[in-house]
Amino acid sequence: MVKLAIFGVGRIGQVHAQNIYRHPNACLDSIYDINFSEASIVAQKFGAKIKTEEEIFSDDTIQGVIICSPTNTHTDLVIKAIASKKAILCEKPLALDMKDVNNCIEHLNKTDARLLLGFQRRFDPSFKKLEESIRENKLGNIHTLIISSRDPSLPSEKYLTTSGGIFRDMMIHDFDIVLWLLKERINEMYVLGSNKSSPDYVERLDDFCIASVMMKTEGGTVVYINNARQTTYGYDQRLEIFGSNGMLQIENNKRSSLIVYDNTGVVSEKPIDYFIKRYQEAYTNEMDHFIDDIIISGKTPLISAIDGKYSLELAEKAHAIAIGKNNL
Amino acid sequence: MVKLAIFGVGRIGQVHAQNIYRHPNACLDSIYDINFSEASIVAQKFGAKIKTEEEIFSDDTIQGVIICSPTNTHTDLVIKAIASKKAILCEKPLALDMKDVNNCIEHLNKTDARLLLGFQRRFDPSFKKLEESIRENKLGNIHTLIISSRDPSLPSEKYLTTSGGIFRDMMIHDFDIVLWLLKERINEMYVLGSNKSSPDYVERLDDFCIASVMMKTEGGTVVYINNARQTTYGYDQRLEIFGSNGMLQIENNKRSSLIVYDNTGVVSEKPIDYFIKRYQEAYTNEMDHFIDDIIISGKTPLISAIDGKYSLELAEKAHAIAIGKNNL
Amino acid sequence: MVKLAIFGVGRIGQVHAQNIYRHPNACLDSIYDINFSEASIVAQKFGAKIKTEEEIFSDDTIQGVIICSPTNTHTDLVIKAIASKKAILCEKPLALDMKDVNNCIEHLNKTDARLLLGFQRRFDPSFKKLEESIRENKLGNIHTLIISSRDPSLPSEKYLTTSGGIFRDMMIHDFDIVLWLLKERINEMYVLGSNKSSPDYVERLDDFCIASVMMKTEGGTVVYINNARQTTYGYDQRLEIFGSNGMLQIENNKRSSLIVYDNTGVVSEKPIDYFIKRYQEAYTNEMDHFIDDIIISGKTPLISAIDGKYSLELAEKAHAIAIGKNNL
């Protein structure tokens, strides 16, 4: 039985707790969260103990830790976890600051510690199948990659204040997908942000509710990404990749397969409205990879700290351009 | 230039007039309709003359006639057209009465006259492609054929009084499709009619607004057809045919390719709401077959009077069962 | 913590074990299966004990049992579970024989024992939402209900020998859905079976690979159901219900949302090919209903033994007609 601990049991921490609980060969030993009452509820639900950071890191029977506490705590926890020789599943981003990311990578390089960065989309069945098709060269020369990622509703001012901005908070997922699918460096980048329908606090925070990025890879592939902080119609996650042999698309997953025909039209269900539900199977696959492949079988993590560095670099660049209005 | 005449310029007659007008090698010479003022309008629009029956049949330069007058006039006109050696495009049904149908067939058999029966669906691109796939044995053994045909809105009492009932008026199209696709005799037939939401006059006329038929062919294929006299969502025309190698479906054609995403759902357009618009391309193909293949090239009509007889036989049987409540 | 036991840990028993395991307020105490080695593997996986029937029924701390052993053992286990005052989740069918079903119902009627019959489709999000729409009278007068249920691949001769035939084994699910949605008695029934592409053993067992039923309810709704034992394209589960206000459809759930455009066409994924995956969420909801609503909150089961009796009656009738070729 693989014993695990979780730092931070907000909504994503609870998803991980559930996926550990469900796994036949793993158990959730312990939880740390600064919100003690929330931690207690989750601990009781999954039969885990509440422990201090020190207790967790000094317990050699705990083989892995899942870090889903606020981003500004990631670096410290990652370095301690490396020191205590535990496998690490760390939520994205590794850090908001490149210095911290590099710090983590240096510590990782000095040991054989293994860190899986939590870009869960790569574990989604549709994304996995698309990526396999690209590896099998189904598309020929790739010409254009278009990603639309739109959240269902605007986060609170409090959340946005520490989020790092739309590029580091949201578009970093899309940058990771771009790098994963294309395996190429980015040579050119243009960025546009907009706040047409945003409440004042968004602009005050130097953030955007709408963001668009157009890029060109070193090999000449054109990439376009658009993000929005809110839609009226649910969580919108689509991708298309077009090449000399054809095109692959990922469409939204609908809430159910019910269709209504009446005198107003033919009405299908809206896309699933919550990322945790949309990527439920991805989170399960991610945890299985962490437990089965990384901890039990000793395999290399599919998403490394270096991957996190590359996507953060693009996010930082895009943010700087959007704020400064000067292009690459 | 092939000279043609039309009997009856109601809505379907006008479609044919338009398709002749459009054809580079044919012209609409003349029109006969008991409604003189309607005939005048259509004649002027397409540069045709108004003539009597006698004038039309005695004019040897007219090579073909299109019969789309009321069904009770079909037999008489068909027999006169045969006598005057004209090619015939006759709207379905050939007649409401089997004796009349047989009468037409006898006259046809005595000459080399050629009659094309107007089951226009066979000329629709989707239906044609489906039929070709079946001929190429893409389905293997055919197990089940399901047809849904629903009209957008209930006809008037006056129309229903002379329509011959839902089986002879509507389902005859579906019977023709069944016979065309399967090329087999029907061994068993069960019929259900219903008038749950119908105005009184429908039942008073021994007719139905809802009709369902289940049949088995001599080769063991199960066929299910359902008809409805009205929907709230447009003209509904779907078909699926399932066999040992897979399934083929024909879906509805939508009014446009616009899709609306909002907080009520994902709303596509309703199916096209009018059979003349839905089968616009089919009617054009049908007229091209009449002019190019039958009149100019002397080929055999794709849909013969015998085909009309077979589908009428099934319609009569279904009607008798539905009225009499006694199954085959 | 609600303690539960499972009888029979074949593929469906293991789904239930997983869903109990996952539930925060329930645990799988014990397992009984005549296949001891299989039972051991499952027991170890979920931390359950292997017990005898007697041990399970005599243990008052076990509040509920899940019966997914072969159908011929259901009656005996249900009656023992009633006697030992345990809540029961019994896989369909309750029994293959009406006498046994009645026997179970009599025992249930004498106590306040609660039995949930495992027609899992009713717990599927699409089916639930469709049923709610019907309850809210979104359809007006219901005219036609069409259900297609096709399994991906033909079962072995051994399975078919004890399955009770396609009507009791497969179509019973569809009959349950019909009765649940329409809440009406069936007045007329026509049945067609076919074995065009079946191996000999199917016919030898008086069974069918293709089955179609057309029925009329007392209120005049027409129902058509078609079943097939195998497709080439996955597990096919569709439904449409048409009324005076519009139509509701349930479409298949696809394996992923990937779409491929190339010179052969626009290729979507096949429907999910396994009922346990297709109805994964339904099985979870079903277990939650059993644990949370029935055991913990003492509510009435959503699907009762009487429901099982009604659907079995229709299945028996359909089987008799298909075999005897005599209609109702």
Next chain:
Amino acid sequence: MVKLAIFGVGRIGQVHAQNIYRHPNACLDSIYDINFSEASIVAQKFGAKIKTEEEIFSDDTIQGVIICSPTNTHTDLVIKAIASKKAILCEKPLALDMKDVNNCIEHLNKTDARLLLGFQRRFDPSFKKLEESIRENKLGNIHTLIISSRDPSLPSEKYLTTSGGIFRDMMIHDFDIVLWLLKERINEMYVLGSNKSSPDYVERLDDFCIASVMMKTEGGTVVYINNARQTTYGYDQRLEIFGSNGMLQIENNKRSSLIVYDNTGVVSEKPIDYFIKRYQEAYTNEMDHFIDDIIISGKTPLISAIDGKYSLELAEKAHAIAIGKNNL
């Protein structure tokens, strides 16, 4: 009867000839084309005469001319048509050169001559309905507009040599749609071109097979357009426009509504592969607007020479950036 003449009877000229022929209140009087034998065939087909430029412009009974000769002849013909007081339907672009466009506009401004520029997409039912929804403010604040326009196959070197490049030849359609839908000036523009899979002659001509443009309007709407000279899967024409109230999409029109289910997947038809077929209804509506609204009713053309100037300005700017690699 409105008498019309056509300059140039290539593929698009023949579409216009057919649509005039079909119109009940118009006739094709005459044709001019430097290819005499082609002109003869078309003239005979539609009962038109072959005339010289002079004969056409000096004939006062000809009320309108359709100009679909090569682009370098447009300006001269437009100015002559203005002088002879004929209504003008001119294929896009009005000219390849801004000086010529301005020249046309000056001549138009001095008279009450009316010119309809042939951006046929605005007459497509899906585009029209989308535009109406925007006018009715269904979208609220518009945030993002994404257009994909991809041709089915690469034109010949000869065609490309005189086409003016992908931005003036293809993307000008998309620029027109952007300006029509948003009715705003463009403040920022970024351009990327690529020739990854192109034959050498494309690059030699300073042209591109792949082009992407990202723009921002004065009001803050982000626009992204991507073009490709060839696909493997047909003519690809999609658009989405996203605002604070929801999203509108235009999907491709498929070749038929047939769907094939087999062991390889669920295969729909490819998009229609030819722009004349895809926009068949648009061309008919365009000609009806020219004849009925502009010539007969004296209304203002829906697409003016000024519209042509604005879209050409964007195309020229995009071309200059792509060639020069310097952004706005």
